[in-house]
Amino acid sequence: MAKVKKVTLCGLLTALAVVLSLAERLFPLDAVVPVPGVKLGLANVVTLFALTRLSAREAGIVLLCRVTLSSLLMGSVTAFLFSLLGGLLALAVMWLLLRVEGRFCSLLGVSVAGAAAHNIGQVLAAAVWMQTGAVTAYLPFLLVMSVPLGLVTGLTAAVVLGHMKKIEFHV
Amino acid sequence: MRSKMKAGDLVIIAAVLLLAAVIAAVLAVPQRGGRLYAEVWQQETLVERVELTAGTDRVIDLEGHNVIVLEGRTARIARADCKDQVCVRTGTLTRAGQVAVCLPNRVVLKLVGDDSGIDAVAV
Amino acid sequence: MKRLIAAVMLLLGLSGCASQPAAYTNDFFAMDTFMSVTLYGSTPDGRPADDGTLSDMAESISRTVNRLDAALSRTQTAGDLYRLNHADGAVTEVSAETYEAVRQAVAYAEQTGGAFDPTMAPVTDLWQIGTDQARVPAQAELDEALTHVGYQNVKLLGENRIQLLNGAQIDLGGIGKGFAGDAVCALLQGENGAASWQALAALGGNIVLYGGNPARKDGSWVIGVADPDQTADSLVTLARADGSVVTSGDYERFFEQDGKRYHHIFDPATGYPADTGLRSVTVIDESSTRADAMTTALFVMGLEKGMAFCREQGIAAVFITADKQVVCSPAVSDMAVFSFEGEDKGYTYAQ
Numbered sequence: 001m002a003k004v005k006k007v008t009l010c011g012l013l014t015a016l017a018v019v020l021s022l023a024e025r026l027f028p029l030d031a032v033v034p035v036p037g038v039k040l041g042l043a044n045v046v047t048l049f050a051l052t053r054l055s056a057r058e059a060g061i062v063l064l065c066r067v068t069l070s071s072l073l074m075g076s077v078t079a080f081l082f083s084l085l086g087g088l089l090a091l092a093v094m095w096l097l098l099r100v101e102g103r104f105c106s107l108l109g110v111s112v113a114g115a116a117a118h119n120i121g122q123v124l125a126a127a128v129w130m131q132t133g134a135v136t137a138y139l140p141f142l143l144v145m146s147v148p149l150g151l152v153t154g155l156t157a158a159v160v161l162g163h164m165k166k167i168e169f170h171v
Numbered sequence: 172m173r174s175k176m177k178a179g180d181l182v183i184i185a186a187v188l189l190l191a192a193v194i195a196a197v198l199a200v201p202q203r204g205g206r207l208y209a210e211v212w213q214q215e216t217l218v219e220r221v222e223l224t225a226g227t228d229r230v231i232d233l234e235g236h237n238v239i240v241l242e243g244r245t246a247r248i249a250r251a252d253c254k255d256q257v258c259v260r261t262g263t264l265t266r267a268g269q270v271a272v273c274l275p276n277r278v279v280l281k282l283v284g285d286d287s288g289i290d291a292v293a294v
Numbered sequence: 295m296k297r298l299i300a301a302v303m304l305l306l307g308l309s310g311c312a313s314q315p316a317a318y319t320n321d322f323f324a325m326d327t328f329m330s331v332t333l334y335g336s337t338p339d340g341r342p343a344d345d346g347t348l349s350d351m352a353e354s355i356s357r358t359v360n361r362l363d364a365a366l367s368r369t370q371t372a373g374d375l376y377r378l379n380h381a382d383g384a385v386t387e388v389s390a391e392t393y394e395a396v397r398q399a400v401a402y403a404e405q406t407g408g409a410f411d412p413t414m415a416p417v418t419d420l421w422q423i424g425t426d427q428a429r430v431p432a433q434a435e436l437d438e439a440l441t442h443v444g445y446q447n448v449k450l451l452g453e454n455r456i457q458l459l460n461g462a463q464i465d466l467g468g469i470g471k472g473f474a475g476d477a478v479c480a481l482l483q484g485e486n487g488a489a490s491w492q493a494l495a496a497l498g499g500n501i502v503l504y505g506g507n508p509a510r511k512d513g514s515w516v517i518g519v520a521d522p523d524q525t526a527d528s529l530v531t532l533a534r535a536d537g538s539v540v541t542s543g544d545y546e547r548f549f550e551q552d553g554k555r556y557h558h559i560f561d562p563a564t565g566y567p568a569d570t571g572l573r574s575v576t577v578i579d580e581s582s583t584r585a586d587a588m589t590t591a592l593f594v595m596g597l598e599k600g601m602a603f604c605r606e607q608g609i610a611a612v613f614i615t616a617d618k619q620v621v622c623s624p625a626v627s628d629m630a631v632f633s634f635e636g637e638d639k640g641y642t643y644a645q
Contacts, residue, residue, distance in 0.1 A: 097183075100179070104177065104178075104179035105177050105178075105179030105180045105182070105183060106175055106176055106177050106179075106180055108176060108180050109177070109179050109180035109181075109182075109183040109184070112180070112183050112184055112187060113183050113187070116187040116190070136194065136198065137198055139191070139194050140191040140192070140194050140195035140198075141191075143187055143188070143190055143191035143194070144188065144191050146187060147184050147187055147188065150187075212321065215321070215322065215323070254426055254549075255424070255547065257525075257545075257546070257547075260523070260524070260525065260545065261524070261525045261526045262521075262523075262524030262525065262526045262527060263524075263526065264526050265526075269526045270328070270330065270496075270526075271526060272327075272328040274323075274326070274327065274328065277323060279321065279328060281321075281330075288516060288531075289516050289517070289518045289528065289531060290332075290494055290507065290515045290516050290517065291330075291494055291496045291501050291515070291517055291518070292499070292517070292518040292519070292520050292525070292526070292528050293499055293500070293501050293517055293518065293519055293520060293539045293540060293541040293576055294499035294520040294525045294541055294543065294545075294546065
């Protein structure tokens with residue numbers, strides 16, 4: 001595997017993830033969950049892709065770059081912490097589930113679990129940061145949301161991966 | 172296609188929804204003694220609102236004028252830089268409706284939350 | 295997706311919903327103390343009043359208290375009382391409100407044989423308790439100051455005109471918060487923004503109750519009487535739907551010199567803090583002004599004389615003594631549901 005190609009792909013994925021992070025601000029989540037910095041986690045699709053086509057290490061690097069960059073762009077320490085813990089937890093869960101993907105579940109299940117883990121992670125971070133357990137009140141809502149969201153991102157990842165197979169794209 | 176649904180997907184979705192339901196149910200059941208919050212007011216503005224739980228352990232230092240200690244489901248003004256020390260001698264607040272006031276610094280520590288059995292204290 | 299959000303929000307909303315009406319709380323500083331008003335209201339057709347109506351009423355209450363603070367304060371130079379005290383004995387016309395406050399103060403001074411006296415200002419000025427300059431005055435100074443003290447020096451001439459004789463100075467600190475409490479009640483009775491109001495006003499520890507407590511089935515407000523050593527805790531609870539509960543204690547304002555505690559409740563006979571073995575006196579009364587004046591008078595009288603006075607006048611009072619006794623006058627059981635909670639703190643209950 002060419003190192004240059006790998007680095008380039010990581011860069012592309014980071015850029016894509018940052019764009020997705022910015023795009024999800026269009027969704028008025030604040031109205032339902034009034035905790036600044038809590039996000040839907042659209043960018044998880046990139047983590048999922050990176051995990052399947054690259055490795056956990058590269059996925060982690062892309063995650064760290066994405067979280068740092070989007071936090072710099074949106075300028076908030078809380079957003080950085082919430083996204084980082086959410087992203088890392090999602091990465092860990094998806095990495096584990098990908099080992100049984102194809103036998104036990106599909107990419108959709110992996111993605112739903114990843115979305116749920118993302119929300120648990122960011123709410124945990126919020127609880128620690130704001131020193132109150134009260135934010136867990138929003139977790140049921142976020143968990144329910146993670147099902148349709150995870151399905152959409154899982155489907156997106158599956159479609160993209162299918163296309164790559166067709167055009168015989170290999171890293 | 173790797174998106175063909177498998178039984179495990181449904182298990183995962185069910186698990187996520189179940190977790191949501193369990194958390195919602197746990198939160199709906201009031202905690203022992205109900206929810207309790209400590210509010211710290213300075214010059215008539217709310218500077219802190221902290222939920223008091225068994226694990227609360229926090230010190231709020233208002234620039235040295237008053238030191239407020241939140242410990243478990245209790246709150247007290249531990250130190251004040253004023254002469255009368257009325258707020259310190261108010262003692263430890265343990266239930267909703269109790270208030271400790273430092274008049275010279277215009278600092279108010281109050282507990283709010285579910286019915287505690289007493290609506291106000293005549294002092 | 296929108297529907298889903300709406301449904302989930304509804305579920306969360308329902309689970310967090312309480313069946314009780316919402317209380318509106320307004321906190322403010324006035325009359326050198328902290329005040330907190332809890333307010334409920336309902337519209338003529340029985341629905342809970344909206345936030346705007348409640349906040350308007352809360353605003354009126356704090357305005358009323360602040361207006362009285364200015365009028366009845368000894369230090370606010372634009373107020374009625376300041377003008378009266380600085381008129382050098384000339385006849386002074388004041389507002390109807392100020393006149394009524396002074397009239398009541400003098401009436402309670404007469405009723406208590408001067409145990410409560412609104413003309414103690416020259417004495418309190420010497421002690422300066424509550425300031426950094428608090429000190430024990432020389433006996434000669436006190437003797438001189440006491441020559442100006444005496445409610446008989448206040449001449450109520452009718453038509454809102456008052457004259458102070460013999461260099462007397464009025465200090466309404468002993469009834470000011472009570473008078474403000476009665477004014478709050480009058481406001482709640484008269485204001486038509488809602489059909490009915492329910493309120494608990496804690497005016498620096500003077501409690502005023504109005505209209506019953508919607509949060510309790512029996513409509514009572516439960517008021518604690520403070521433990522003098524740990525004022526957040528209570529030794530006694532009193533349940534009542536309306537009226538006033540006022541406490542005066544030696545722990546509110548005081549200073550210590552040479553190991554002795556000097557508090558702010560003065561005996562008009564000696565010019566010294568009343569040393570009667572009491573820590574606090576609580577009075578339950580329909581009138582908050584009377585309750586306020588009576589707590590001071592009973593504290594000055596002491597347990598024995600005070601209890602005799604309560605029996606004679608039908609006053610509901612709770613005495614807390616320095617030797618850790620809680621003693622109630624007979625009228626207490628008529629005025630409130632009484633419950634003693636001081637065992638754990640080493641107090642005993644006696645009637």
